[in-house]
Amino acid sequence: MTPSGQEPAPRVVPGHATIRCRLDGPLVVELPADIRLRVIDHEGREFPLPAGKSAVALCRCGQSGTRPFCDGSHRTCGWKAAETPPRG
Numbered sequence: 001m002t003p004s005g006q007e008p009a010p011r012v013v014p015g016h017a018t019i020r021c022r023l024d025g026p027l028v029v030e031l032p033a034d035i036r037l038r039v040i041d042h043e044g045r046e047f048p049l050p051a052g053k054s055a056v057a058l059c060r061c062g063q064s065g066t067r068p069f070c071d072g073s074h075r076t077c078g079w080k081a082a083e084t085p086p087r088g
Contacts, residue, residue: 021083026057026070039068 017035020028031037037056039047047068049056057070061079064071 021081022057023082024080025074026060028055028057030055 014032015035016032017037018030020030022028029037031054033054037049039049039056039058041047050069059067059070059073060081061074061077063073063077063079065073
């Protein structure tokens, strides 16, 4: 159960990409094994993805030395984020 009393969403759903907004952390992109992820810059060039991972963490704090990927800098820079979807 989540703090709100709801069941957490499944991490990987067949046929769907999942983007998790981590509390005070990165956006974590999780994909089923049959879907590939590409991260492209503003000029159309592809970033190499971290090898051997089933998920990719994208920086939200802007302080990562490996942008667009997260390197954990959010833990020490004081950045906060706690987005949740609208209730209803």
